Amino acid sequence: MNKAIYLDNSATTKPLQEVMQTFMAVNEQYYANPASIHAMGVEANDLLMRAREQVADILQAESKNVLFTSGGTESNNAAIFGVARSNTHIGKHILTSEIEHPSVLEAMKQLEKEGFEIEYLHIDKRGVISLEELRAKIRKDTILVSIMHVNNEMGAIQPIFDAGSIIHEMSRAVFHVDVVQSFGKLAVFFKGENGPDCLSISGHKIHGLKGSGVLAFRKPMRWQPYVVGGGQEFGLRSGTVAVPQAVALAKAARLAVEIMEERTKKYRQWQADICAQLQSYGEAVHILSNLQGAAHILSFSVRDLTGEIIINAMQKQGIIVSTSSACSSKQTKTSHVVEALHLEEHYKKGVIRISFGAHNTNEDIKKFKQVLAKVMMELKGEIDK
Template structure:
């Protein structure tokens, strides 16, 4: 089996699963309880928080645990809207955000907020000048993802941050779900970024885990009210085993980061070099610093994306149609925003690499591609 759908989810590492199981079996106290079992759980939770903070070079209390990227996106956007609506109801975002951002914005629009959706160029990239032009006195939030989940475009977060230094009261959020441990910390993390959203299952942690970086001094209304957990920012009993596992997974990912990024770049290039030779293939992802190392989107024009996915699946190769969160709804938001013809966009598929992929995987992918392409061209006539 060759698994190339790591942007959808990753396999939990054995060591990470072992940590989860050990804590589940031995330390099941509620971190909010006053007795010793609760204190042990609370200490372990804080150790995990500190480990994540150390790995990212931030303060411990700037890390807030969540259930994943979708919750994090919802919390920062809605939390900003609730906390700052008396100052304004205008939000700026890009036209190529993940569904968790896009649909949250739509919900806020139905509640009276105004959202400006910035256009992108033919590589799916926002122009920082458009951000500057869209800013208004009533703007309360700018939300731009670090790495596009469909084609891997790296957004100019640093340049946008420089513009926002002149607007210190505007919250700046970055969805970095696809950027963690991909050799681009400098892209999504600067002194002007206020909130950064992460999801654990994108780097071998269990599903249902995530965290948000909340810059000290920035205020968000809670999305989940409860018993005051997470310093009152996110109610509900913390999932201690999962958070411990998530912290361990991040440590492992950061230790291997440089090696894995180089490996992913090489595999990605080998596939690009091969498939781009074919007449009916359109490659949307580059492999320079402007694109993430692990995401490759291309189309066999005239063949629907789901047909391509299932054809590879018959050879035990697993890829996807753009975003896993929208693939079953036939959404092609990023490619459409880039001006790609709908007929071409419907043929798009996404390869997303991980540390388990090898050059041998690329060679087998290319071999199977040749076979499938020959069959597809016969169908297309």
């Protein structure tokens, strides 16, 4: 499948050559333990600190509040468990949305078993939470609000800065935002007192490496260590720090942000082109994404078909797309995001997500559109049944 056109960049991305070169070079030359006090350790630590500062600069954070992790799942788990369990003296009430990534929702289920009270914010037809509902549900004893910036299945953008103002005005809650799908695609940063308090980033979604991530804080907060041992990463996450991963992530982050505008323009054009074609199929297709959402994700459903049939038909023509998310693609039940959208029954099973990345070209999109037309023609009998 090496020549395939890969349009599943929300599941993961191909690392950029520059990022891999950085990773290899750091492994070759700076392999010493950054905690060692000899010269080679000091050099490795300097590199690690520089990577931390680069990420901090992008986020408008202080480098002492940037923690390197193994990815988005770890960052989300660490933020949620860490904040919840360290703030029970204020309360046990937590708010999140019904369309979060499983690394958030499963953590919430765990906390529920521990006696925390979790409430879920609903979404509208565009996949966006209601600020009125947030205002109505937030309480003096709310200790954590966790809302994703961009939804991984349909690309809806949540109003995180407006949400942040409400949260900080009405409570002492920590505001955690999963920016795994928005970092490098939208402006993501700590915005004074009113924005997020805590952000989760994943390296492999931004043409970096799998097994790398960041958890960043606006300011130091009450928090327990979650991996104990040698006291690395400010005592919160022990274990020898993976310097090559950290430096590669900083590089991927810098590159993503540098060409963000240019890429977004291109992705938006592709999204609009494909949407126009999808609209020409009338009722046979329902488009879940909208042009106010993230530009790199386009999700749609074909009536009365399963996502698997469409994926296989496209794969035969050399196009790699996904069902609503990589996590739900192997499960037969409808994804929680599709359920939350209250789609009509005949659109629930045939959801397809295409997601663009740095390696895609205009030619790829042209080919995708041709294959889409062919597949829709081939499956017409099934759709009209």
